[in-house]
Every structure is written in structure tokens, then in C-alpha cells.
Amino acid sequence: MEARGVAKRYGPTVALQDGRLTVLPGESHALVGRNGAGKSTLVTLLTGLQAPDEGTVRFDGEPAPALGDRDAWRRKVACVYQKPTVVPELTVAENLFINRQPVGRGGFISWRRLKSEAAEVLETWDVRVDPDARTADLKVEDRQMVEIVRALSFGARFIVLDEPTAQLDNREIERLFTRMRALQESGVTFLFISHHLQEVYEVCQTVTVLRDARWITTAPVAELPRPALVEAMAGESIAEHAATRTSVAADAPVLLDVEGLTSDAYDGIDLTVRRGEVVGLAGSSGSGKIELAESFAGLHTPTGGTARLDGERLPFGDVQAALKAGVGCVPRDRHDQGLVSAMSIGDNATMSVLKRLGSYGFIGTDRKRGFATELIERLDIHTEGPEQPVSDLSGGNAQKVVMARALASDPRLLVLINPTAGVDVKSKESLLSRMDSAREDGTAVLVVSDELDDLRRCDRVLVLFHGRVVAEHPAGWHDHELIASIEGVDHG
Structure with a gap:
């Protein structure tokens, strides 16, 4: 995926200016920046939710699909958000094939085929979740994997993970990273958005920094020391410190x-x-x-x-x-x-x-x-x-x-x-x-x-x-x- 010079404005507000991102096949690419840096805006442009005012987005060297062609977008890219987009009361199988259930004789849904195709796609990507399980009963990490598998079943091989670890504990995070590495070896590419920089160093090969709605730098993770990454995100401090004042007395109640x-x-x-x-x-x-x-x-x-x-x-x-x-x-x-x-x-x-x-x-x-x-x-x-x-x-x-x-x-x-x-x-x-x-x-x-x-x-x-x-x-x-x-x- 390649985005060049993308910009987005909402009235007088510049949400993104000169956004740049090049993600290579099979890598995990981190996108970092403080709140308001333009990350969310860039994701909406990369997933076809909105069109850029300027610049281009390309997949596999070809221009991005037309904005209204949702099926074409689903075959290119998917985003797994911090808040789940699965339907909690449906089973895993029903969520995997929502709006495209296999149909049998008479035009009715074939529940047997639905379950077997769900089991097959879960096995293909080595995700051990019961197709009959109610999605609301799954752990957060398993719900995320169901969303990833659903995206892969459409044909997408480029997955955006937006703050995927926010609701996970340390053990669950490590399991997610293990699954990500296994999927990478199978040819899946990730754009990984996180506020936790140590995770970037654990699971990503490349990092792009946005600041003040602009591209700042892209570098191999191994070549960018942590202090340099923090500095790229923070920039030079232009705000003056508040006027010196009397500190609170140690004996203040x-x-x-x-x-x-x-x-x-x-x-x-x-x-x-x-x-x-x-x-x-x-x-x-x-x-x-x-x-x-x-x-x-x-x-x-x-x-x-x-x-x-x-x-x-x-x-x-x-x-x-x-x-x-x-x-x-x-x-x-x-x-x-x-x-x-x-x-x-x-x-x-x-x-x-x-x-x-x-x-x-x-x-x-x-x-x-x-x-x-x-x-x-x-x-x-x-x-x-x-x-x-x-x-x-x-x-x-x-x-x-x-x-x-x-x-x-x-x-x-x-x-x-x-x-x-x-x-x-x-x-x-x-x-x-x-x-x-x-x-x-x-x-x-x-x-x-x-x-x-x-x-x-x-x-x-x-x-x-x-x-x-x-x-x-x-x-x-x-x-x-x-x-x-x-x-x-x-x-x-």
C-alpha cells in the first residue's frame, strides 16, 4: 500500500496535510503520533471511508477502488478497531459470513455449509475458536482474531490494527503478537497503530511518525532509538512553561x-x-x-x-x-x-x-x-x-x-x-x-x-x-x- 501527499480538510480544519505511507508486503508497519497527529484521518483514507482532498492511495501498484465499491475495498484492506465491529449475539460462523451466507436449495441459508466453511477458514489461518460459539462469550483477543479472519476471507491481505492491545493484559498481548508473526509468515501485512512504543519495538519492522497532521519520518525500527522516536513524536516544545508560582506547602492539608x-x-x-x-x-x-x-x-x-x-x-x-x-x-x-x-x-x-x-x-x-x-x-x-x-x-x-x-x-x-x-x-x-x-x-x-x-x-x-x-x-x-x-x- 502506498499513500502519497494525501490531505484532508473539514471546513477550515486541516486534519491531514502531506500524509505519506509506504507499507511493504509481509511487514508489520507501525503508525505512531500523539492525539491529533492525523492517524485516524489517514486510516479513513486508507480504508475507503472517505476520499482524500489531495494525493493518491494505491494498492499493489494500482489506484485505490472507487469510494462506493465496498466489495473492492474489502478485498484490499480491513481495519480492526479498538471497539469490536462483530455482532455479539451472533455465532462466530454467522459473523464470518454475515451478508454472504452460503445458500442451499430453495434460496435458504445452508447452515451446515456455513458452519463447515467457517471451520475451514478458521483452520486455514490457525485460529482456534469454536464456529458455534456466541461471539459475545469470546475473550477480546479471540474476537479480534475473528475480525482479522473475516477480513482475510474477503481476500484482503493488508490489515490495519487500531490500538489492538488497549483492552488486553500482558499475556493476551503476547499471544496476539505471536499470531501476528505467524500471519506475517503466511503473507499478511499489518499497519499497527499503538500508543505503547515498546510494542512497536516488539512486533514491527518499520515505523512512520505523524505530527501536527504531517508526515515526519519513516525508518526501520531497528535503526531508530527510542529517545529519537519520542523526539520525532513530540517535536520541539513551542509552549512556554506556566509562570513560576509558589509550590503547594508540604504541610497543606x-x-x-x-x-x-x-x-x-x-x-x-x-x-x-x-x-x-x-x-x-x-x-x-x-x-x-x-x-x-x-x-x-x-x-x-x-x-x-x-x-x-x-x-x-x-x-x-x-x-x-x-x-x-x-x-x-x-x-x-x-x-x-x-x-x-x-x-x-x-x-x-x-x-x-x-x-x-x-x-x-x-x-x-x-x-x-x-x-x-x-x-x-x-x-x-x-x-x-x-x-x-x-x-x-x-x-x-x-x-x-x-x-x-x-x-x-x-x-x-x-x-x-x-x-x-x-x-x-x-x-x-x-x-x-x-x-x-x-x-x-x-x-x-x-x-x-x-x-x-x-x-x-x-x-x-x-x-x-x-x-x-x-x-x-x-x-x-x-x-x-x-x-x-x-x-x-x-x-x-
């Missing part, structure tokens, strides 16, 4: 005290956040950082461990109870979790403090309007007034409304999850300034973010990897150090 917190997404988490301290949580998409932060806001119930806020046990699995306990939260997705789009800015900003604005179920309109106006001014929300529908706002101003609501309850713990995602530079600075103000007011702040600029404002950053805290970086860290920890690179 601990507001959030977490011991042994465990769930499906994270394991044995111990952490503390002091009054007036900002602690960052960093990690790749499958690290468990978001689930951990959401647990403090009442969105999940851990299976073990405790968390205390100002000495009192934090309630889990109940957003209202967490709010009452003193937790304010900016959720990860402002559209789905943060805003009620049919309501006004004022209603959205004050919905968490309605009891404070009235009694016996009656809310003073003037009090509510005054409180909302004060929040609008504090957050510098550009609006015609509290009555304006929140759906009219730009992304940056909409996110400020979510931040306003989180701050409205004067929380003791402020949980921020990707607080500046998808906002312009000016709004980003405004949102981060509010975080600094909360810190100065003595609030404990926990920040989860993929943006290094967000994490730069923290007093320290904890890095999660496969659900565990593996590193802690005090303020003043360098980009390459933090990225190396996030990607699981062991310099020792």
Missing part, C-alpha cells in the same frame, strides 16, 4: 485521599491531592485515567479501595451525592455529558445549585439571572445574556458554560476531564486561568488531559499505564520525558 482504588479500568490506585494543588492524570486511551477521574464525580462504582474528601468517605456511583459531597466536574464530552442543548446558558450554568437559589421548589428568577450573569462575567462567556440558548455558542464558549456550572457549587474537589478539547487558543487560556483561580482559592484540582499545555499547569503529573500509576513527574518536566512515560518507554 490533604483534601482527596485515595487508597487502593480498583475497578475493571484501573488497579490499586493510591493518590493524594492537597488543598490548592493541581494534580494531572496522563496516559494513553486505554490507561484508565478517564474512568478513574469519572469515579470521583460519581459516574462509576469501583470494586475495591476507598476515597476520602476532606476526611469524609466519597460516595461512588451517584452523581448527585458526589456533587453534594463537594465534587465539581467538567465531563469528557460537553455535548453528550456536559450540556442540555435545548436549555439556555443560565439554566445550564445554574442547574447544579438550584436549591441555593430558592426554597420549597420555587426558584427566584432574579436571583437565578443574577447568579448566571455573575458566572458569565467570571468565565468571560461571549453571549447576548443568560437567556440565550446554549446551542448558539461556539465550542469555546460552550465549554466555559460547563466550567461555570462545575464552579457554581464552590467545590472542594474540581475534576477536569479534557477541559480544553476542541476549543480555540483564547478560550483555552481562559479555561486554564479559571483552573489557576480555583487552585488559588484552595480547591483541590484533578486534571485529566491529552493536551500537554493543560498538564503543564499542574504541580505534578501522575502517568497511568494499563490501569496502574507507573510514574510521577513534578512541575517543570520536559515533553519528551512525559511522552516517554505515557507511551510506556523504559529508558532504564
